[in-house]
Amino acid sequence: QKKFVESGGGLVQPGGSLRLSCTASGFTFSTRDLSWYRQAPGKEREFVARIDWSGFSRAYADSVKGRFTISRDNAKNTVYLEMNSLKSEDSAVYYCNFVAGFVTSWGQGTQVTVSS
Numbered sequence: 001q002k003k004f005v006e007s008g009g010g011l012v013q014p015g016g017s018l019r020l021s022c023t024a025s026g027f028t029f030s031t032r033d034l035s036w037y038r039q040a041p042g043k044e045r046e047f048v049a050r051i052d053w054s055g056f057s058r059a060y061a062d063s064v065k066g067r068f069t070i071s072r073d074n075a076k077n078t079v080y081l082e083m084n085s086l087k088s089e090d091s092a093v094y095y096c097n098f099v100a101g102f103v104t105s106w107g108q109g110t111q112v113t114v115s116s
Contacts, residue, residue, distance in 0.1 A: 002026040002104045004096050009110030012086055020081040020110055022096035030074040033099045036081045038092035039109075049081060050099050064090075086114045 008020040020036070035050040049060045049070040058070055069082040079096055093109035 004107035006094060006096055006107050006110040009094060009112045011113045011115065013116050014087060014114055016086050016114070017082070017084045018086065018112060020083065020094055020112075022079045022081075022107075024077050024079070024096070029077040034072065034079045034096060035099045036070060036079070036094060036096050038090075038094045038112075040089075040092040043092075045095070047100065048094070051079065083112070086112075088114050090114050 003025045004022055006020060006022045008018060010018060012018055022036070031053050033050060033052045036048040037045050038048050039045040047061055048064055049058065049068055051058050051070045051072055055072050055074070060068060060070070067083065067085045070079065071082070072079045081094065083090065091112060091114045093111050095106055095109045097103045097106060
């Protein structure tokens with residue numbers, strides 16, 4: 001059973017930073033491309049960032065490019081999202097999963113709230 005467990009969210013002031021973690025199980029982690037997604041209240045879930053199985057190829061939504069960094073540790077079955085220069089519009093529940101087209105059941109996500 002494929003499973004994703006997200007953590008690291010919280011309340012942060014505008015301009016602040018957070019590091020999210022997602023630990024996965026139930027599949028061979030080191031062979032799969034992964035993505036971070038987010039969903040704000042009243043909005044659809046949207047793509048944030050993706051990373052290939054090796055960690056060398058990465059892509060970002062335009063809204064986070066230059067501020068967020070996705071990385072992974074295949075030895076720990078964990079993918080990370082380093083978020084800097086946070087804005088109020090980054091407030092959302094953040095999820096990790098397979099890349100679009102291969103998404104499986106969602107974890108509980110981790111709440112990020114950017115507010116002064």
